Every structure is written in structure tokens, then in C-alpha cells.
Amino acid sequence: MVATTVRKRRPAILTGEHFMLGDHACAEGALAAGCRFFAGYPITPATEVAERMAERLPEVGGLYIQMEDEIASIAAILGASWAGAKSMTSTSGPGFSLMMENLGLGIITETPTVIVNVQRAGPSTGLPTLVGQGDMMQARWGSHGPYEIIALVPWSAQECFDLTVRAFNLAEEFRTPVLVMTDAEVGHLTEKVVIPPADQIPIVNRKTPTEPPERYRVKSWDEELIPPMPKAGDGYRVFVESLTHDERGYPVMHWTAQERLVRRLIKKIQANRERILDWKERDIEGAEVVVLSYGISARVATRAIAQAQEKGIKVGSFRLITAWPFPVERVREIAGKIKGFVVPEINYGQMVLEVERAAAGQCRVLLVPCAGGRMHEPEAILEAIVAVAEGRPYDPFEAASAWLSAKPVKGRED
């Protein structure tokens, strides 16, 4: 047997001020929310989430298991959730792609769980250690079939903590997998994280049947949008079914059942949009340009906004905290009052499509793209802000090429 140092247990909630890595803050947020089961697979830049969970779960009575791949990881956290545990996995692009099928399993079986995606630059292996935001649409549509999803986007280590807690609460309340879509920069930032005392962290637990198994009757979905979730082993003899099913979980191979089930899965999120939606806006009143962004890109944009304001341009900012659902109504309202949105994101146009849809032609919507591996230069964002303010044309591809030719391709071949 190996070393025998006996350690003192730390509590699940590390109340206090910390200088903490974003990835670790995700792990601490999970523990604070009550997560006691983690199944994962190492992948840069998300590995530190798993490492922190491997270190911390045993001391708080939880269990960490490293699976053989990301498919197994997500399958295991869904199973653990049915055994009554709050569960989580973390990954990055390639692993996120592998998880897509079972994300759908989580959705159709209404299984609360949390998946943290520390985004890196893709496609494929891409730039494993470097930043990307290219999975935002995959988060929305990556699993096959129609569904709704909840995805939160932190921009700081503090929000890695706060939003992971919220992700668990939303997962439990709406009986659905929830995604935390962070990125390599935010995940690898070490900064101040304040963990509040336990009684100041709001915790939501899933609704379970109130009657004992012998008297428990499954209610019609017409009466109950989100059914209670019995736990395996409690005698309810649950039937958890990946096929299209009815209230009892029994498979029904008919379009009417499909329409009933899918419509309810969508409705349970849509009908609660107001409560789920979260964003931060600044200086929107009287603005002519609004920079709409999220994650690390929103943080870079603050510099561009300051530069533009110095030039006397009226710029506001709008930062998505829930990417999904997307705050369509508010964005549409703002679109009616401004000259245009500037949308920097580390991809070639994902959330910008949603902004265009919401703006519905009322104003210009300019993408400031970036293929990943780096954050935007604030000046690249500034350029787009000026283009909107002055009504000048702007071609995102040309703008990106200009930035590239200013910095010739370099780097080690390996």
C-alpha cells in the first residue's frame, strides 16, 4: 500500500476569500451546490475541474470515477442522478462532441445533471491548450432532435463558482441537463473568488413524489409540466425510457406521443424563460452601438468599449450570462433604438446569428470573428464599433485578415 498520511477533512463549502483557478471554482461551485458524484475523462483545458473533484469528493462523502471516455462519463452521471446524487462531468470540445448523444438521453429522460465545457479552439483536435468559443451552437443543437437547453456562460473565476451553483439549481428545478460553457481563458484565470457562508448559497433540490410508492399515481402532463422524480431503490419502480414515451415512461411509437412529449420538454423551459434568463447590461440608455458578447470575449470588449467612449462614441454593453435560452425580447427592444450591435466571439459567427434573429433587421449586427487560439485584440472590436457609429461598411473576414497579416503565422511545429 502507498502513503499513509491521514488528512483532515475540509468542509464541502469553503466559505471565505480565495485566490482560485476558474476550473477549480467550477468544482467548488459544484460541491457547494451538493454535487457528490463526478465521472470524467482528462482533457485540456478542463482537466483541473476533474482533478479538483478527485481531490475533494472523497473528503465530503462523494465519489470520483475516471471513466474510459466522455461517452461513459456522461452516461455515468445520468445513472448517478437517478440513484439520487447530484452529478457532474467536465470536458472540452472533442469530449463535448462525444457527449452529444447522451445529452439527448438526459433531456428525454429529464435527468438533472451538469456538464462543464471549458471551450478550446477547434474543429477537431485544433489548439488543445488555447481558447475558443466555438461550441455555442453545438450546445444549443448538438444532440439530434428538437429540444430546449439551458447554458450558462461565466466570464470570471467568481462566476465559474456562482454559475455552477446556479447550473445545479436549474438542473434540479427543471429536471434537465444544464451546460456551463466556460472557455480556456476563464478556466485558467486565477483570481479572487468569494465563497459565501453555506446559508447564503441558495440550493434547489429536485421535486420527489410526496406519496409512498403504493399510493403514488403518475399525474398527467396536462396537470404537471415537470413531473416529480423518484429515486431508484425507493420502491417506485421507475421506467426511464430513451424512446418516445408517455407519463409512465412506457414507449409509444406514434407521432401524437412524440408531439406531446417533445412539446412539453420544450415548454417546461420556454414557459420559465423569464426566471432562467440572465444578462448584464451597461450604458444601454442613449447608446448608438451596443457590444454584445459573453465569456472571455466580453471581458476583452470592456477595453474596446472604454476606448470607444474616449473617442466620444456612445457605446453600451450587453453580456450574456444565459446563452441559452437567449434573451430575444430584450435584444429586440434594444435593436430598435441603436445603430447596431457589435458581437465579438471566438468563432466565425454563432451567437451573432441569434442576435441577428432577435434584431430582426432593425439595426446593423456586426460579427467580430476570431478563429480561436487567442482572444480578440480590443482594437479589432473598436474597429467594428467605429464602423457602426460612423455608418461605414465592415467586412468581418477582411477585418480578421488584416489582423492576421499584421501578425505572420508563427509557432512551433509539433
Add this chain to the structure above:
Amino acid sequence: MERLRVEEPAEIEIWEEFPEELDLEHPTEWALRGDRLPHIWCSGCGIGAAVNAFVAALKQAEIDITKLCVVSGIGCTGRVAGYMNCDSFHTTHGRAIPFAIGLHLANPDLKVVVFSGDGDIIAIGGNHFLHAARRNLDLTVICVNNFNYGMTGGQSGPTTHIGGRTTTTPYGNPEYAFNLPLLAAACGAVYVARWTILDLGRLRNSIAKALQKRGFSFVEIISPCPVNYGRRNQIGDALDELRYYKENTIHNPEAPLEECDLSLRGKIIVGAFVDREKPTFLDLYRQVVLSRWE
């Protein structure tokens, strides 16, 4: 050594004993979701017999059905979970084992059984099978092997015999097949058995044993898929296939596993080949990890 062990009425007494009263309860009724019957399986399919043996084994092993979780993947055998009147999970193709791992580790008081087909557990889910056995997780995996993908109309898979005809091997299968007991044993399973569905008594006893075993237990059930594999390989109907089992089954638990490959018209060596003890994943987790804390 070569003994045919398919008759032996004592072993299958529960199927031959008829109570006096006419108001009979089917011996499997207590464990099935009666309102979901009839099932979807073809007549002559072996999966029903495998379920019968499983239910009888649950009784024999005195498993508390309210603590039982049956997890299936996708395929004809993948439908088993949905007929079981316990906590049942019909998951995605190949992923029954990792889903079951989550159930088991989040609540070790549950009795977690994976019941699925060869395509599901060994092809698409093969990786999970290897690693679950390696970790010696306390799971029972029951694999109905009918040598092809029944649900999708009879395609070849990693268990199809060399030369076997399927819709995707119209000229015969040019691939080697996995020898499942050898694979399970090599990966670390503590209990490994193979039976045909004709050998119901032994199959029941063996599943009961597997259920009581601590650690990763594996039971392969050779089973007819008359509408696909049987028909395309001139095995005949279900009864012909059972006759083939009767004439070609050799019960030899001592057989070296390397010699237990299956071939299209060859002998089927059956038995409980492995029955050993070693610490489970959770035993080691307690010993190695949890002992580090006060």
C-alpha cells in the same frame, strides 16, 4: 468430458410443475410489467426464455425487486429492462454499462444488472465492458448472444461466426468473432459463464450465482434469432436451433477458455468457467482512497 447436459428435469422443475387451481399466476408475473405485454419479440426468439431464467434467478437469489435496477441499451435484448417491474432503464446504444456504473456507485445498496445484446454490449459498448470488468465493479452483466443485430434486420457484428450470413455479410462473414467468456475473464470478471437458452435450469442457477457474487459477473446466453440469423444460415426454425444446441452443447466448466470459440455449426462449450474472489472497485476505493481521511 463431452457430455450433453440439456435434459435433467430436476433442474427445470419450475417450468413443469402445474399447481392444482386454475387461477394460475405465471411464474414470471411478479417481476414483469404485465400491462406492457405482449412483448415485441418474434415467436421462436430466445430472449423470452432468457427473461424467464432471469426472473426465476431473481427469486432463487432472493433479490429485493424494489432495490433492483435493470439497465439495457438498444436492440431486441435492449427491450428487456422495459418489461421488468423494477427500476428499469432503457438507455442509449452501447451505454447501458456506464449508466449502470453511475447507479451503482451513487447508491451501492442497489442491485444493478445490465441486460442487453451482443451488439450493444460487445460492439458499440465494448470499451465500457472491458473497463467495467477491469475495475471489478459490482455489476451483473447478462448478454444475450444471437450472433447478429436482430432489431435492425440481421446485420453482422463482432460475435458473428466466420462464414455467417447476415444482410451485411451476404457472402459470409470474413471476420473472427469475440470469444466472450475469454474476453470477460481476461478483463478481470470474477464470475463468467456461458449457457444456451435450452439449458434453463443451469442458466437460472448461474444467473442466481452471478447476482449473489460481489464484483463483475458475466453470463453469456446463446440464443436463437430464427427470423434473421437462423433463416439466413440454414439453421432452420427455433426448434431446429434448439435441437442443434441439444446435440452440440458440451458442458465443460474446466475447458480452457481459448478453446471456447464458437463456429457456425460447431460445438458449443458451456459452463461457469470463472468463479473467483477479489476486492471490488468500492473495496479498493475504501481501502486506497477513503482510508486517507480521518
